Amino acid sequence: MECPQCKQVIDNVMAVEQGSKPKENDLIICTMCYGINTFDKDLNLVKASDDYVESIPEPMRFEIDEFVKDLKLRRAEDNAKLN
Numbered sequence: 822m823e824c825p826q827c828k829q830v831i832d833n834v835m836a837v838e839q840g841s842k843p844k845e846n847d848l849i850i851c852t853m854c855y856g857i858n859t860f861d862k863d864l865n866l867v868k869a870s871d872d873y874v875e876s877i878p879e880p881m882r883f884e885i886d887e888f889v890k891d892l893k894l895r896r897a898e899d900n901a902k903l904n
């Protein structure tokens with residue numbers, strides 16, 4: 822699965838419903854660019870539209886923010902180890 826925004830292969834995803842099969846309108850956060858992606862009706866990973874992002878409920882947006890914060894923290898730690 823490739824991020825439509827940064828073209829990196831996504832190996833670690835955050836789906837709205839954990840453990841369920843990918844389906845249309847699932848929310849997928851790219852762990853490289855933190856872009857918000859979703860599946861279209863043919864299960865192609867596409868960049869989420871502004872409308873889609875607007876429609877994300879507040880608690881979910883909070884979760885996304887926390888998830889991205891955690892990713893950034895982990896990446897900073899990985900970078901620190903390399904230096």
Ligand SMILES: [Zn+2]
Nearest residue numbers: 824827851854
């Ligand atoms: Zn990306």
